[in-house]
Amino acid sequence: VRLVPQGANSGLVGASVPDGTGTVGVLSTERLTSGLAIDAAGHTAVVPAGVRLSALEDALAPHGLTFPIDLGADPTIGGMAATNTGGSRVLAYGDVRRHVLGVEVVLPDANATVLDLLTTLRKDNSRMALHQLFVGSGGSLGVITKVALDVVVRPTEQVTWWVVPSSDAVVLALLDHFERQAGSARLTAFELLSGAALAAGLSRLDATANPFAGGPLPATALLVELSGGDGTGDAFVAALEAAPDGSIADARSVPAARSWAVRHAVTEGLRARGEVVGFDVSAPRSAVLALRDDARQLVAERFPSAELCEFGHLGDGSLHLNVVLDAAGSVDVARLRAAMYALVAQHGGSFSAEHGVGPFNAAQWRATTPPAVQDLTDQLVRLFDPRGLLGHPALPYRHEGPRP
Amino acid sequence: VRLVPQGANSGLVGASVPDGTGTVGVLSTERLTSGLAIDAAGHTAVVPAGVRLSALEDALAPHGLTFPIDLGADPTIGGMAATNTGGSRVLAYGDVRRHVLGVEVVLPDANATVLDLLTTLRKDNSRMALHQLFVGSGGSLGVITKVALDVVVRPTEQVTWWVVPSSDAVVLALLDHFERQAGSARLTAFELLSGAALAAGLSRLDATANPFAGGPLPATALLVELSGGDGTGDAFVAALEAAPDGSIADARSVPAARSWAVRHAVTEGLRARGEVVGFDVSAPRSAVLALRDDARQLVAERFPSAELCEFGHLGDGSLHLNVVLDAAGSVDVARLRAAMYALVAQHGGSFSAEHGVGPFNAAQWRATTPPAVQDLTDQLVRLFDPRGLLGHPALPYRHEGPRP
Numbered sequence: 163v164r165l166v167p168q169g170a171n172s173g174l175v176g177a178s179v180p181d182g183t184g185t186v187g188v189l190s191t192e193r194l195t196s197g198l199a200i201d202a203a204g205h206t207a208v209v210p211a212g213v214r215l216s217a218l219e220d221a222l223a224p225h226g227l228t229f230p231i232d233l234g235a236d237p238t239i240g241g242m243a244a245t246n247t248g249g250s251r252v253l254a255y256g257d258v259r260r261h262v263l264g265v266e267v268v269l270p271d272a273n274a275t276v277l278d279l280l281t282t283l284r285k286d287n288s289r290m291a292l293h294q295l296f297v298g299s300g301g302s303l304g305v306i307t308k309v310a311l312d313v314v315v316r317p318t319e320q321v322t323w324w325v326v327p328s329s330d331a332v333v334l335a336l337l338d339h340f341e342r343q344a345g346s347a348r349l350t351a352f353e354l355l356s357g358a359a360l361a362a363g364l365s366r367l368d369a370t371a372n373p374f375a376g377g378p379l380p381a382t383a384l385l386v387e388l389s390g391g392d393g394t395g396d397a398f399v400a401a402l403e404a405a406p407d408g409s410i411a412d413a414r415s416v417p418a419a420r421s422w423a424v425r426h427a428v429t430e431g432l433r434a435r436g437e438v439v440g441f442d443v444s445a446p447r448s449a450v451l452a453l454r455d456d457a458r459q460l461v462a463e464r465f466p467s468a469e470l471c472e473f474g475h476l477g478d479g480s481l482h483l484n485v486v487l488d489a490a491g492s493v494d495v496a497r498l499r500a501a502m503y504a505l506v507a508q509h510g511g512s513f514s515a516e517h518g519v520g521p522f523n524a525a526q527w528r529a530t531t532p533p534a535v536q537d538l539t540d541q542l543v544r545l546f547d548p549r550g551l552l553g554h555p556a557l558p559y560r561h562e563g564p565r566p
Numbered sequence: 567v568r569l570v571p572q573g574a575n576s577g578l579v580g581a582s583v584p585d586g587t588g589t590v591g592v593l594s595t596e597r598l599t600s601g602l603a604i605d606a607a608g609h610t611a612v613v614p615a616g617v618r619l620s621a622l623e624d625a626l627a628p629h630g631l632t633f634p635i636d637l638g639a640d641p642t643i644g645g646m647a648a649t650n651t652g653g654s655r656v657l658a659y660g661d662v663r664r665h666v667l668g669v670e671v672v673l674p675d676a677n678a679t680v681l682d683l684l685t686t687l688r689k690d691n692s693r694m695a696l697h698q699l700f701v702g703s704g705g706s707l708g709v710i711t712k713v714a715l716d717v718v719v720r721p722t723e724q725v726t727w728w729v730v731p732s733s734d735a736v737v738l739a740l741l742d743h744f745e746r747q748a749g750s751a752r753l754t755a756f757e758l759l760s761g762a763a764l765a766a767g768l769s770r771l772d773a774t775a776n777p778f779a780g781g782p783l784p785a786t787a788l789l790v791e792l793s794g795g796d797g798t799g800d801a802f803v804a805a806l807e808a809a810p811d812g813s814i815a816d817a818r819s820v821p822a823a824r825s826w827a828v829r830h831a832v833t834e835g836l837r838a839r840g841e842v843v844g845f846d847v848s849a850p851r852s853a854v855l856a857l858r859d860d861a862r863q864l865v866a867e868r869f870p871s872a873e874l875c876e877f878g879h880l881g882d883g884s885l886h887l888n889v890v891l892d893a894a895g896s897v898d899v900a901r902l903r904a905a906m907y908a909l910v911a912q913h914g915g916s917f918s919a920e921h922g923v924g925p926f927n928a929a930q931w932r933a934t935t936p937p938a939v940q941d942l943t944d945q946l947v948r949l950f951d952p953r954g955l956l957g958h959p960a961l962p963y964r965h966e967g968p969r970p
Binding site: 201203204205206226245246248252253256257259260269275276277278279281282283284285286287288289290291292294295297298299303315334338341342343348391444445446447448475478479480511512513514515516517518519526527530531532534535538539541542545559 | 605607608609610630649650652656657660661663664673679680681682683685686687688689690691692693694695696698699701702703707719738742745746747752795848849850851852879882883884915916917918919920921922923930931934935936938939942943945946949963
């Protein structure tokens with residue numbers, strides 16, 4: 163029996179779900195929850211793989227610390243490490259990889275070797291970065307059982323505004339402005355929501371949630387967050403006032419929790435509208451708005467019965483280009499996928515910004531990863547898992563025979 | 567002929583220097599300097615391996631950007647990636663690893679395969695983190711030819727004070743205070759210098775460099791830096807005033823460039839005093855001052871003719887425990903090394919915080935790395951370099967026969 167490691171099963175590419183063959187089992191890490199250890203002076207934590215993000219945050223809060231990965235889900239820390247999740251605050255804090263100081267891993271070799279790569283040292287070049295290989299491996303090299311994390315001081319104030327740019331052409335200038343002019347605070351989120359995404363999120367919440375109540379929803383809204391101490395709100399106002407002339411059409415101050423409720427409700431709102439084909443992509447920041455335009459044009463011209471709903475973490479160059487299919491099922495999903503991924507490649511982007519590689523996008527990995535990288539990945543997987551016991555069978559990493 | 571890749575030859579563990587056998591050549595990357603590409607909107611740079619840190623900084627400055635790794639040397643970017651250098655601002659910005667988005671590498675296989683792992687995307691989980699394996703590999707897996715980096719907004723103000731703690735017991739509380747209370751700025755350095763380290767640094771500079779002129783040098787001085795925009799200086803004064811009662815015995819405001827000149831002159835000053843045996847170690851922040859005390863006691867009791875000069879990046883838990891030997895050569899260096907490394911291990915520390923693994927500390931790697939990690943490292947080196955062409959022959963990674 164082959165095993166797929168599974169945390170909270172919140173992954174979005176199918177990597178932690180068995181296939182239908184009856185030969186794949188789930189290796190759940192959910193009971194690995196005891197022994198969470200926080201070093202408050204060192205700003206580090208050793209976290210058993212099955213601990214949920216929310217439980218870690220609850221444990222860190224009394225120390226004024228936070229693990230600053232903001233997601234709309236509540237995954238396990240082991241799953242977050244195996245996936246290298248990112249979320250909304252990557253522009254300020256980086257992805258999970260940047261916070262993983264060490265891991266403990268059980269290898270799928272004949273001895274079930276426990277690989278002790280666990281350290282809480284912030285500076286340690288006494289060995290190669292084997293631990294980093296497991297971060298983002300999608301459960302294919304070993305089972306992560308513990309993760310050592312660096313954590314950060316929890317900001318005492320987080321202030322969000324909904325900012326409507328006067329046009330898409332000024333969005334990058336606004337991003338640069340907030341990164342440079344936040345002054346007494348730090349730009350911790352710069353999210354883009356299209357009107358369709360806003361509408362989807364608001365559809366799951368009561369009427370008071372609408373930051374633009376009393377008027378139409380804007381075609382593009384930016385959820386901008388500054389974090390810091392006292393004075394963060396004033397700093398935000400000062401940054402708004404100093405924004406490039408004419409760049410802001412509207413700006414609404416909304417408490418952070420309410421802003422994020424809208425943002426995090428988008429995915430659920432879309433699902434309620436129909437079947438969703440999701441594209442979790444990224445591009446250089448200078449290309450991401452052009453990619454968005456091209457995606458809109460693509461859907462309008464070639465898949466007019468579908469609706470593109472785009473939103474995402476513009477600050478780090480990533481976008482969720484989600485397509486809601488019509489109920490009649492008239493969209494050729496394979497053609498849609500091929501066309502969208504081709505656009506992403508044209509813009510120098512990635513077909514998987516933060517969701518990882520799984521059965522759902524394995525073909526894309528095969529089609530676009532340089533052959534030398536494919537070969538090396540294949541050899542690494544064989545080295546770590548010589549018997550082929552671990553990971554979803556449809557992962558593209560274990561290739562038999564010559565590659566096409 | 568075996569080859570050791572070499573950048574600016576500023577490494578401190580001997581990994582880029584051929585041995586004396588005449589069978590090892592230097593593969594210099596110093597001519598790989600053309601094609602530096604900065605994406606000012608994306609805050610990224612693709613840097614040929616032979617570009618020096620100072621040249622990269624010169625290229626970034628007009629864009630208001632910086633690669634925030636502060637070192638007392640001017641290495642090449644390729645060497646910095648191969649070593650995973652850290653420096654003085656790791657507590658705010660992390661080490662080189664955290665900034666490496668991708669690499670281009672030439673493998674030492676029969677085809678001299680060029681491995682294209684080069685991307686400037688900030689979010690990209692479309693493949694495993696093979697690039698991270700090369701960061702900190704010490705030139706043993708492949709030759710890094712290009713590095714894609716994320717870079718950050720250059721602070722417009724950097725303010726340093728020399729802070730003398732009332733006792734070593736309050737140092738961690740002061741660190742915590744500055745991390746939490748910096749308010750309108752960010753704590754970007756928290757360096758500890760012993761009186762001996764201060765004296766060594768000052769010995770290389772003119773009399774105006776002494777921040778404590780007119781009195782004795784303190785036994786412990788902290789070089790504290792806040793970075794931010796306008797108001798950073800005021801924020802520093804406010805943080806000093808709000809420090810825990812009685813924790814600060816003295817504080818002197820000195821322009822940042824002058825403060826860092828003292829800090830960066832320490833190593834040279836020590837070399838002028840005699841032969842130096844350096845220990846580049848780290849420990850959990852909560853243990854690092856106890857480690858320092860034990861090291862002082864060790865040298866005083868067992869090697870009284872030598873002088874311990876301790877300094878380093880307390881904010882990230884690392885210390886340089888440098889020992890100046892007496893001219894008579896009466897210190898048994900092997901005993902000193904063994905005793906010091908044993909102390910570090912007792913405190914849960916690392917024998918190489920930032921200098922990496924090379925001939926100088928290869929024995930320590932063999933003695934302290936878990937056998938399963940040694941075996942896996944060995945297998946990885948054989949996978950990447952099947953013919954044994956790359957890296958210093960005294961690196962401990964390529965083991966013949968069963969390990970002891």
